[in-house]
Every structure is written in C-alpha cells, then in structure tokens.
Amino acid sequence: MKIYRVGSLFAGIGGTCLGFLQAGAKIVWANEIDKNASITYKENFGDSYLQEEDINEVKKTDIPKLDILIGGFPCQAFSIAGYRKGFEDERGNVFYQIINVIDAQKEVYGESPQAIMLENVKNLRSHDKGNTFKVIKEALESRGYTIKAEVLNSMDYGNVPQNRERIYIVGFLDPVQTMNYKFPSPIPLTNLLNKIVNRGSRLKEEIYKEFYYTDKVSFFDKLKEEMTSHETTYQWRRVYVRENKSNVCPTLTANMGTGGHNVPLILDWENNIRKLTPRECLLLQGFPKDYKIPENMANSHLYKQAGNSVSVPVIKRIAENILAILNDRELFNNELYIEDQAGQLAFLPD
Template sequence: MTYRVGSMFAGIGGTCLGFAQAGAEIAWANEIDKNACITYRNYFGNSYLEEGDITKIDKRQIPEIDILIAGFPCQAFSIAGYRKGFEDDRGNVFFQILEVLKAQEEVYGHLPQAIMLENVKNLFTHDKGNTFKVIREALETFGYFVKAEVLNSMEYGNVPQNRERIYIVGFQDKSQADSFIFPDPIPLTNKLDDVIDRSKKVDSRYYYDESSQYYKMLKESMVNKNTTYQLRRIYVRENRSNVSPTLTANMGTGGHNVPLILDNEDNIRKLLPEECLLLQGFPKDYHYPEGMANTHKYKQAGNSVTVPVVKRIATQIITTLNGKKEENQVYKYITAT
C-alpha cells in the first residue's frame, strides 16, 4: 500500500523527500515562505504545494491523508489555555496541526493513521517541560499513542553534521505504537571531504582575505583541513569532532553564522549553500533555482531537516503501518580487513 502524506511547514521539502524516498506519496504540502516555495517547486513541481499562511487556509479542502508530518516552530504554550480549549493559544502554530487533524476527521470520517513531528531537541525542556507536555496531551486527546526521541544526524543519518532534533511519532493503533521502534545508530562513513571539495575554486565572495577585520584572527586559528570552524566575532571555534556544526536559519542573516573551512591552498572560505544542502543529506540533483539569493539559500538549508534521518524514520513508520514485525533496520557495512 502507498500511504498518502500531508506535510505542514514543509520548507524546501526535506521531510517530504525523506517520506517519498521511503515509498510514500506526498498528497499535500503547505509552506508560508515564498522563497522556500520557489525552491520546493523547482524540485517537486507545483501539483500539490499550497503556499500561504496555514491559519488562513481552508483545512476542509486538504485531501485525505494517511500520515501527517510537520516540522513546526517551537513556541511556549499555556497549559491553562490548553485545558480551556486552546482559546488562549489559538495563534500558536502547533495548534494548526490539531486543526488539520480535526478537519480530516470531520471531512473523511477518520484521522490520519500516523503522525511525525520534528523540532529542536530543547522541546523536551522548553518552558520547564510544559511545551512537550501540552503537545503529548493534545495528541493523546486525538487518540494518538506517542513516542519521541532525540536523534543526531551524524549518528542516525550518516551525514557529517552535528544536528540533534526531536522526532515525535504517533499512531492511532496502540499495537502499532507499541511495535514501532526508532532507527538504531549507524556508523558515520561519510566524511566532510565527501561533501566539500577543498580543491575547488569558488566565487570570491565566499573567501576571507586581508580586507576583513577578522582575517588575522582566522588565519591564526584555522590550521586543520579536516574540520570546520565558526567565527564568533571575538574568537574562532574549531569543531573538534571533524564534522559540521548544526546548520541554522541564521546563516542567512550574515556570514558569521556560516561554517568556515580551510581549502587545500590554505584559503579561508565559507561553506557554499549547495554544500549545506549536501550536509543535510539532500541528493546531488537537488538544486536551488537560478537567481535565488544566498541569504535565502542559507536560511532554507538551515531550516530544513536531514533527509536520510527522516527517510529511516519514515521507513519504520510505513513498516509499522503495514503490520510487519521486522526487526529494526540497521545498515550493514562491510569492513575491509
């Protein structure tokens, strides 16, 4: 069976791509950022993406879906407001997820069989734990049995990026929820140099030279060609695990947030936006549209998810929905002796 997926806060489609790679069909997606929508359509086409503010979209027009996915912004919640029926928090985007669930039940007579939500790892402790508590209780009110784990992309996606995210999975069927297991960690065999070509000459705007007030500090600090660095205005941080630090949307607001590397000729440069996509596990044929500004490219890459991690979770969800009792999927590696 091919499961139909609805995607909220879809960004440039990283979560959609992970589910599509796992064999699901994306039936509907929504994103408010117009530039992210341009990038999304550049790869996926324009058949099902609904651009616009989710609070203003007629949720009864959303097609019938089997799995709802969402990488939603993290905001504080009022537990008192939640218990009063959400009146105090109607503007909080998380509750738009519940509105979509409610519309699906009203229009099609049932809820999506499964859900998967993604957020920053601090969601567990955000607002002294109240935020996660409200999310769990709200989903349980809709009949979902919920599990959640924090997974690091470098440990679960085989990509050289230190990126911890919480993944919340829920099923309408308790036996399915009981049988669902998150993926096991896998070896990190993809290194930075599998993503970054340090011998490649790129546009001059990506390099730091003597004209920069930070050049002397960078030159003194950046000596390792096997890792990445970050400029923190008054000091330079080396990533000692030889991977990229967490890519963030703030990369689009200035060069200081973009990780730096030392190339083979000892030049200091920023990671390219395309390299950031590769560090999120996007395939090499995924391209930004021509004419897209770098500020938008960096923001979109930082806002996205790590595709291979989502694919592995999606595969586990689909396996569970199919009723298969297979053991956890662990990638097999052959070690040369």
C-alpha cells in the same frame, strides 16, 4: 503494498517530504508560508500540491485525505490554563494548526491520519519547564494518538557529517502500532566531511570565489592564526574562532542567512579560507547532489533554507519504519498485539 498518502505542514524546501518519498510514500499536500522556500520546493517537486499560504489561513476541510501527517513546527510557549480552557484560546500558536488539520480530517473523512511524525529542536522536552511537551502530548492523545519521542543526531542516524540533534515525535492511532514502532538504530559515519566539502584551491578563481575571505574582513588575521586543520570546520563567534574538533560540521542554522556570519568556515588545501557554499550546506543535510537550487536566488535565502531544513536520511529512516508498521498492520490484520501481565493493552510510559 499500499501507498500511503502524506500531508506536510511547514514543508520548507521539502526535506521532510523527500525523506518520505524516498521511503515509498506519496506526498499529496504540503503547505509553506515562505515565498523563497516555496520557490525551491516547486523547483524540485512541481507546483501541483504545494499550498503557499499562512497555515492559519488555510481552509483545513479542503485538505485531501491523509494517511500520515508530518511537519517540523516552530516551538512556542504554551499556556496550561489556556489549553484547559480550550484550543480557541491558543489560536496564535501554530502547533494548534496541526491539531486543526487532524480535526478537519476526522470531520470530512470520518477518520484522522493513521500516523503522525513531527520534528523539533532537541530541547522541546524541557522547553517552558516541560510544559510545552506536556501540552503537545496531551493534545495528540486527546485525538486518539499514542506517541514515542526520541532525540536523534544526524551524524549518528543519518550518515551525514553534521552534529545536529533533533527530537522526533512519532504517533499512531493504534496504540499497538506505537508500541511496535522502533526508531532507527545508530549507524557508522562513513560519509566524512571531506567527501562533501571541496577543498580544492582552484575553486578560488571559479564559481566559489565569492565565498573566500580576504584581509578586507576585520577578523581575517585571527582566522589565519587559528585555522590550521584541513579536516574540520570552524566558525567565527563574535570575538573568537571555534573549531569543531570532531571533524563534522556544527549544526546548520537558519540565521546563516542573516549576513552569513554563522556559516561554517573551512581551510582549503592551499590554506585559503572560505565559507561553506549553499550547495555544501544542502549536502550536509543529506540532500542529493542533483537537488535543484533556483537560479538567481540570493545566497542569504539559500543558507536560511538549508539551516531551516531537516537531515533527509534521518527522515527517510524514520519514515521507512513508520511505513513498515502500517504495512504490518495491513498484512497481519492486527495480530501484533502486545499485552502487559494483567492482559491489558500496555500503553507507553510518560
């Protein structure tokens, strides 16, 4: 079975890369601009192929040949007028760097990556009144891809107890492969919150001590009054306490690294209050227990990295299905055609 070569844009600390590696692909190139995220990435993947640089400055024709291009890109507004005038009018938008990589692959190697997988916030479809998704779809289609997109929640599709909805865009150059591709089916949530979160109060005197809240916190009395469950998580929302009553963790966000104010809180078995640790946040994203955290890196950076990352098991399941489709084409020599009633190749609906 062929080993497919993957290039990763906006790689962060490697969650997307790890999912594809676990599925059986090979990462041959990755790019990340954040220096602290790059440190964590190199700690776990080595430094042989990560290009730590602003993607706008990367020489795209130097990127090695890719079979699959992946990335979770920042969501920015698009101008339809600017798009119609050409991509040169939208150089500041990082999505177009994805297109530039595709174009460079075609220029240098004679063909674009066979498949793409992009991840973003769930409201990408409605962003800018649907204009953003429209431009993304048109841009990819103009490069020969047909795409499917679906919103998946990590707690339903990754067996991690985090309420995290993200849109995943999968596309292939061969439209038959796109039609045959299926997103993963829901699976039961068996990896419950208290299997990840350690509520042992003994930790208060050990390495977890810095994560505990005391009466020195101005809203401590309000926390003590409202936090009563040992099964769920809470958050302080400026003036009130919010409980996640579904017994999962709320969506981890990058701004957890901004003063730690948005880090979910838990009540330990002796009713002490503390924040989730960076390690627990990584576990709630589905990273393995042995994923390396660089020594002496500030917790603020680690929280940001966890919140910016993806849920690894969801990526793995998506990647497994992508690889299965690519291998089916290789094994069955394009015999998996699906045609509509008129005998024409049936393309995906909008």
